[in-house]
Amino acid sequence: MKFTTLHGAVEVFRESKDPRAFRYIYDSLSGKLYYVCLRYLKNEADAQDVLQESFVTAYHKIGAFSGKGSFEGWIRRILVNNCLSKLRIDKQTFAFNGELHNEEQTVAEEESTTDKEATEARLMEALHALPVGYRTILNLAVLEDYSHREIGQLLGISESTSRSQLTRAKAALKDKLERR
């Protein structure tokens, strides 16, 4: 069976759990979702675990997907939730308003491949250098377009905390980028 669109594969998978449809979905989305995992988690092994866990959840919970919205958006939410679970982010992460947990300050010493000169690499490196709370807020608010209300619900913090943390996260990222 040939699948030519993600939508088609998702529909077939929803109806019959066709393994090949699921494989097509995996092939279509895994790269993108793996990148999302790497943005949150830094550690590749953790990222692979979360990716695996998210696809397995999607496989078993496909009935919960109504089919009206975007499947990618649906599985991405599963993935983000799994990333947050992996990070064990809770209120304590943001308990000290303005005081960041510095255990994540250690930046990988190895220089990224210089020949790339890619802003992407610099950004990713700077992002990974941020404390987990800031990195998560940036990921959610800027890269995933979650509202502060949604972030508040996800992380168990208030909207105002989310806003202030985002401001600080941006400042911290800017600082990291300027230092490099």
Added chain:
Amino acid sequence: MNSEQNDLEKLLKDNLSDKTAGVPAIVWEKIAAEIYPKKKRRGFFWLFFGGIGLLTGIATACIVFCGERSSAQQIINHKAIALHPVKPAKAVAEQPTTQEHPALSTSDHRSFRSSEKAAVHNDFVKQPAGKQHWLAAAGISESHRNPGEIRVAQRTEPVTNEPSPEEQPAASPEIVPADVATDPEAAATETAPANSDTLAITADTVPAATIASEPATTPDKPKAADKKWSVGIYGGQSLYDMAVFKDYFTSGQLSNRTFKSGGFEAGLQFGYAITSRISVYGGAAFNRKTSSFRYDLAITESDYFNVVLPGELLPLEQISYNGADNCFLAENITASYQIDSWLLSLGGTFDLVKWKKFSVGIDLRISANLYSGLKMQELTVIRIDDYAAERFNYVKPGAGLHIDYRLSPWISVGTAPIYNLQINRDDRSFYAGNLREIVVPLQVKFYF
């Protein structure tokens, strides 16, 4: 400050959004191992071979059990004989017309009643206990009970102490004088006794006796219970609950879908009756399913140019641009498929009710396919370039009833509706999934 932050946001989005990273192959392997555990596949085969083992075990147990019962019956017969000792003098005295053979009175001290037909010996082993008792009382030892060892002479006059009618074999209608020559054919069947104690009573040693010529060759009336082996031919409709549908477009934008399905199964079964109620059988069958779908198909732009166009057939009058989400809509597509399977089956039947010539029982069966293939028979409106036949494997355990009417000892007719669960775990096939099926065949069985 705000513009700086916005620039930073833009920088992040431009560089880190919608990017991909190469995923190690191990991730998919782990996912596949979790959602398609191999254990299930092993279960698939265990189910088949477990079923075969179970049936073999039942068959073995039944054979052993029946063998023990036969031995026990023989012991009972021996005891019955021992409980009725022969009284030669009395027997001779009470049977004045009986021709006494010298050998009987001198060597064995046994009397011999010459009134019974020779054919009795041929069936001796099979006779009921009562009859054996009567013959034992007549003084015929166990060692004489092999067919052909003895020709028993027939007396010309009735005896006074006949056993009860139900114990006696039917008297031969043909009685010949004592001095008539022995039937050469019958004489040719005579053999020497196995040992010296055995009485060898032949026409020559009993000159006064008469020889029955016919009873030895008269065939017994055949009994249904004696026929252990059977060959059955069956065929009938197959009804199944899942539409076998192959969607080459895979888009899922089907609407107004209706389908018709039909099928049949025909096969041959070789059976063996372990007991009067339990039989086992093995066989081969051919099963065909046909499915015909009619539906509207919303073809995405991608499908339209990649799948429909290469197919060359573009009936534009039936493809309109009014599908949802800017799809082309092909209406009233008909697609017909045919799935053929060759099956091997093993099973067992157990008769619950036997009434006159009817028998009703349960039928347990497990089948596995030797070959199954799907072919597209018809596709209208659109044309698909590549619809090569697919092959796949499945196993189907089943349970059902059988109702038979025995027309004669050699033949029976009946029906044996059976409910099957067709299990297919072949991930590579679109045909993956379970299918429930009822086959309602007519069956003719020949027994021998």
